[in-house]
Amino acid sequence: xxxxxFLQQLVNGISVGSLYALVAIGYTMVYGIxxxxxFAHGDLLMVAAYAAIFGIGIFSNPWxxxxxxxxxTGCIGVLLDRAAYRPLRNAPRISLLISAIGxxxxxxxxxxxxxxxxxxxxxxxxxxxxxxxxxxxRIQVLTIYAPLITILLVLGLLYIVYWTKAGKAMRAASRDFxxxxxxxxxxxxxxxxxxxxGSCLAAAGGIMWAMKYPQVNPFMGIFPGIKAFIAxxxxxxxxxxxxxxGGFLLGLGExxxxxxxxxxxxxxxxxxxxxxxLVLLFRPTGIMGETTVE
Amino acid sequence: xxxxxxxAGAAQIQGNLTDRQKTxxxxxxxxxxxxxxALFNQYGSEYHVRxxxxxAIFVTLAVSxxxxxxxxxxxxxxxxxxxxxxxxxxxxxxxxxxxxQLNFIINQLIWPLSVVQAPFALSLVAAGVMAALxxxxxxxxxxxxxxxxxxxxxxxxxxxxxxLCNAAQSLTNGPLGLKNxxxxxxxxxxxxxxxxxxxxxxxxxxSSYGRAMKAIREDETAARAMGIDPxxxxxxxxxxxxxxxxxxxxxxxxxxxxxxPTLFIFTLTFNLLIIIVVGGLGSTTGAVVGAMLFAWxxxxxxxxxxxxxxxxxxxxxxxxxxxxxxxxxLMLVIIFAGHGIFGRREFNWxxxxxxxxxxxxxxxxx
Numbered sequence: 001x002x003x004x005x006f007l008q009q010l011v012n013g014i015s016v017g018s019l020y021a022l023v024a025i026g027y028t029m030v031y032g033i034x035x036x037x038x039f040a041h042g043d044l045l046m047v048a049a050y051a052a053i054f055g056i057g058i059f060s061n062p063w064x065x066x067x068x069x070x071x072x073t074g075c076i077g078v079l080l081d082r083a084a085y086r087p088l089r090n091a092p093r094i095s096l097l098i099s100a101i102g103x104x105x106x107x108x109x110x111x112x113x114x115x116x117x118x119x120x121x122x123x124x125x126x127x128x129x130x131x132x133x134x135x136x137x138r139i140q141v142l143t144i145y146a147p148l149i150t151i152l153l154v155l156g157l158l159y160i161v162y163w164t165k166a167g168k169a170m171r172a173a174s175r176d177f178x179x180x181x182x183x184x185x186x187x188x189x190x191x192x193x194x195x196x197x198g199s200c201l202a203a204a205g206g207i208m209w210a211m212k213y214p215q216v217n218p219f220m221g222i223f224p225g226i227k228a229f230i231a232x233x234x235x236x237x238x239x240x241x242x243x244x245x246g247g248f249l250l251g252l253g254e255x256x257x258x259x260x261x262x263x264x265x266x267x268x269x270x271x272x273x274x275x276x277x278l279v280l281l282f283r284p285t286g287i288m289g290e291t292t293v294e
Numbered sequence: 295x296x297x298x299x300x301x302a303g304a305a306q307i308q309g310n311l312t313d314r315q316k317t318x319x320x321x322x323x324x325x326x327x328x329x330x331x332a333l334f335n336q337y338g339s340e341y342h343v344r345x346x347x348x349x350a351i352f353v354t355l356a357v358s359x360x361x362x363x364x365x366x367x368x369x370x371x372x373x374x375x376x377x378x379x380x381x382x383x384x385x386x387x388x389x390x391x392x393x394x395q396l397n398f399i400i401n402q403l404i405w406p407l408s409v410v411q412a413p414f415a416l417s418l419v420a421a422g423v424m425a426a427l428x429x430x431x432x433x434x435x436x437x438x439x440x441x442x443x444x445x446x447x448x449x450x451x452x453x454x455x456x457x458l459c460n461a462a463q464s465l466t467n468g469p470l471g472l473k474n475x476x477x478x479x480x481x482x483x484x485x486x487x488x489x490x491x492x493x494x495x496x497x498x499x500x501s502s503y504g505r506a507m508k509a510i511r512e513d514e515t516a517a518r519a520m521g522i523d524p525x526x527x528x529x530x531x532x533x534x535x536x537x538x539x540x541x542x543x544x545x546x547x548x549x550x551x552x553x554x555p556t557l558f559i560f561t562l563t564f565n566l567l568i569i570i571v572v573g574g575l576g577s578t579t580g581a582v583v584g585a586m587l588f589a590w591x592x593x594x595x596x597x598x599x600x601x602x603x604x605x606x607x608x609x610x611x612x613x614x615x616x617x618x619x620x621x622x623x624l625m626l627v628i629i630f631a632g633h634g635i636f637g638r639r640e641f642n643w644x645x646x647x648x649x650x651x652x653x654x655x656x657x658x659x660x
Contacts, residue, residue, distance in 0.1 A: 037442045087629045093441060094369050098571055099628050101371075105564055106621035112614035226453075229446065270457040273450030277435050280443060 004136050009259040010252070015143040017251025018150035019212070022205030023228030024235065024243035025157065026077075026198025032174035032238035033194055035093065039100040040080055042225010043107040044199050045206030048073040049216045050111065052207045053120060062125040070203040077199025078192050086188065111218040122214035129211075146208050153201060154244055161240065166193055174238060223269060227254075230276045236286030245287060250275065311643055319643050324489070331481045343481060345593055347549050350484035351542050352585035354491045356569040357578055358538035361495050363567075364576035364638075365504065366531050367511030369445040370436075371563055372452035373539050378459055378558035379428050380421035380540025381547040385472050386465075387417035388548065397472050401464040414478040418487070418544045425540025426533045428455075433529050440514070452560065459555035471554030472547075479549040487545060491538045496578055496640075498534065503527050511576070561617075568624045574634035579641040584634070595619055 023045065030038045051072045055065025084103040088096045128142040161167035169190045172180045181187050209224055210216050227250060235246025254272060258265050279286060311319075334346055355373065362370045386394075386407050394403050402408065412420070432451050439447060459466045466472075498504050506527040509517040514524055547553045565588065573584025598615040627634060639645075 031442075035442070037446060084625060084629070091632060094367065094575075095628050095632055097369055097442060097445060098567060099625055101564065101567065102621045102624040102628065105617060106625065109614045109617040109621060113612050113618055117613065226449075233443075233446075266461045267457060270454045273454050276450055277447060280439050280447060281435055284439065284443075 005259070007137055008139070009255055011137070011139055011143055013252035013255035014248065015146040015212070015251075016255055017231075017248035018147040019205045019209050019224065019247075020228045020231045020251045021244040021247025022150050022153065022208075023202045023224060024232040024247045025154070025240055026202045027229045027232040028235070028237055028240060028243040029170075029194050029198045031232070033170065033177070033191060034085065034096070036085065036096050036100065037229065038080075038085075038198075039097070039225075040084070040104040040107055041077075041198070041202060042221040042223075042228065043104050044073050044077055044202045044221065045209055045224055046111065046216070046218060046221035047076055047107065048203035048206035049122065049210035049220065050115060050120075051203075052210065053122060053216060056123050056125075062127070066207055069207060070200050073203035073206070074196045074200040077195040077202075080199075081192060081195040086191075108218050108222075115218065117217065119215040119217040122210040122216050124211050124214055142208065142211050146212070149204065149208070150244075153204060154240070157197060157201065158240065160197065166190065170194060227272045230272045233276060234279050234286055236288040239286070239288045242286055242288030249287075311647065316643055327485070327489070331485055335481050344549075345589060346481060347479060347484045347545075348592075349586050349589040350481075350488040351546050351549070352566075352569065352589050353488040353582050354484075354538055354542040354545070355566055356573070356581040356585040356588075357488075357491050357495050358535040358542070359566045360570045360573075360576070360578060360581040361498070361507075361531050362535045364570055364574075364581070365499055365511065366507045366528055367576075368440065368528065369442075370448045370532070370535075371445050371560075371567075372432075372448035372450075372455075373535070373566055374558045374560060374562040375452040375455035376425040376429065376536040376539035377543035377546065377562060378455050378555075380425045380543030381553050381557070382459070382466055382472075382543075383424040383540070384414075384417040384421035384544030385475055385547050385553045387412040387420055388414055388476060388478065389472065389474075393474055397470075397474070398464075398467050400468070400470075403467075404464050407465070414476075414483075414548065418541050421544035422537040422540040425543070426537040429532050429536030430529075433532055436532075437525055437528055449560070449563075452558075452563065456555055456558055459558065466553075466555070469555060471552055473552050475548055475551040475553070477548060477551050479545045484545050484549070487538075487541055491541075492578065492582065495534065495538070498530075499578065503530055507531055508576075565620070568620055570634075571624060572627050572634050574636035574638060576638040577634075577636040577640055579639070580634055580636035583636065592616065 023042065026041050026044075027038060030036060030041070048069050051069035052062075052065055055069045056062060059065050059068075080103055084099045085096060088099055128140075128145065130141045131138055132141055133139075161170060169180065169185045170193070172183070172185065173187060173190055177187070180190075205224075205228075206221065210220075213220075228247065231246035231250040232243045233246070234250055235242030235244070237243075250272065253275070254268060257271060258268050264271070331346070334343060338346070355377065359370075359373050362368060386403075387410065389397070390411055391409050394408055398408075432448075436444060436447055436451070460469050462468075499507070506517065506522045509520065509522055510524050510527060517524060546557075569584035569588045570581050571584075572587070573580025573582070595616045598619065599613055
């Protein structure tokens with residue numbers, strides 16, 4: 001393999017990893033507070049992609065359409081919590097998880113019924129579709145912007161979580177649910193905020209995913225979602241920085257392994273699960289996770 | 295809670311049915327079922343026979359899935375892997391070597407499998423054993439974790455098996471799948487296996503192993519304190535569940551006469567989950583009733599996907615509508631009626647007798 005191809009794959013891996021990171025944050029935040037794997041989280045990627053398509057169709061300006069799509073997806077995330085998870089706050093965990101699986105199938109098939117199963121092309125704005133050349137490398141600018149946008153968004157999120165009152169409440173809730181409630185904090189509102197933030201980040205990831213692989217269909221969110229969850233576990237679930245690191249590592253690892261050993265390409269989707277199983281076997285708390293007592 | 299009285303205690307209190315009578319009633323019920331099957335076998339249309347076969351396969355799958363998810367209380371999301379392994383094993387054994395050569399065009403089937411051929415019954419046993427073997431291999435990583443993690447790890451194994459089905463072309467023929475299997479599955483096979491599954495799993499649930507499984511479901515720490523090692527009952531449930539799921543896989547592919555990796559996607563697991571949640575997590579009766587409702591409802595709901603002709607306007611069929619209805623049912627049941635139809639109760643003759651005699655004299659507890 002030449003250096004050029006190696007560098008090309010490296011950049012590609014980082015950019016895929018940044019998208020995993022954005023989605024992983026939502027998983028990790030919800031898991032931190034509710035101890036729930038939000039199975040429907042990956043489908044928000046798909047919701048955002050469809051919202052962006054229609055946004056561009058209506059406004060024909062991505063700078064209006066994209067933020068609007070992100071906001072709509074955020075609201076759908078909050079709605080999801082309100083409809084599928086809040087009624088089950090005191091139910092056994094297994095019910096919550098089943099409800100999440102049901103919500104995921106509902107979103108996918110509802111979109112299938114409404115928009116049909118034929119993949120739609122994503123109208124990539126020229127701003128992101130340009131290709132530049134750096135020292136022999138031909139790179140789509142999106143590949144460079146994706147990690148930068150991710151880092152900016154993560155910094156914003158970290159500011160909210162560590163320097164605002166709502167963020168403090170969030171961290172308290174993930175530490176001890178009941179005590180936080182006793183402190184007079186409206187937990188339902190904090191959880192809704194968590195879903196809003198997580199869903200907005202997933203939406204940003206989804207729009208960039210749709211620009212990278214411009215085929216939008218109702219089931220496009222499943223695999224990025226699952227892999228982002230694996231990234232969250234890899235980084236240590238419940239830990240935002242961990243989720244970001246896990247996302248970058250997983251994206252990079254996946255792309256690089258396939259680049260180095262092309263015969264493994266058809267096993268690419270299974271690779272992430274192998275990583276997950278190894279992490280759970282040898283270091284269940286992930287890279288950044290603290291050892292906690294259940 | 296009446297749950298604390300075992301079946302024997304309940305019979306003592308009610309004192310209206312002896313074991314002998316119950317055996318007779320069971321035999322009578324079995325004869326009834328066989329009679330109905332014989333009638334359908336003789337006079338039923340091909341469509342009805344197909345639905346009945348589907349029902350039996352779903353009953354087998356749901357009862358064995360419920361053993362892990364309902365009785366042991368662990369959320370296992372990979373039964374599609376067991377079904378897939380059973381399906382391929384059974385199909386590769388019943389196909390004739392000539393047929394295999396016709397199927398495997400791109401890559402040849404690996405050696406020992408390319409020449410062997412086995413009768414259907416033997417292939418079903420092999421399907422169950424292979425699925426159980428796979429379950430045994432994955433059980434060590436799976437049971438190291440609990441709760442949501444266990445769910446995602448088993449989901450992962452299900453996906454890994456699906457990817458392997460697509461990729462291991464010299465074993466599975468990849469995405470092309472296997473075609474032209476002999477349609478061995480008939481009502482006697484499918485319902486015979488279903489009844490065998492129900493009887494053996496009910497026996498298991500009522501044994502000391504079954505009580506250990508329920509204890510683990512209720513509180514694993516307390517069960518440990520009582521001297522139960524959780525690994526062994528869980529492993530047993532997992533293996534038996536895999537065994538019967540594998541057999542069901544063999545039945546399924548010899549009913550539809552083709553195998554392809556798309557049969558074993560996560561939707562299969564999702565359907566099983568709906569069945570056992572609607573029937574009542576932890577109830578074998580619920581799993582049976584849920585499976586029959588599902589197989590029937592799946593057919594009945596086809597009308598929402600077919601075009602509707604209202605005379606003046608024609609509403610086109612909407613593909614995917616069935617799954618929307620199914621996922622809505624799942625969510626509504628889990629949110630508003632978490633216990634499903636049967637909760638954790640099981641069918642028994644005393645309750646039926648009490649239910650029937652309620653009109654006359656009310657039979658209460660002492």
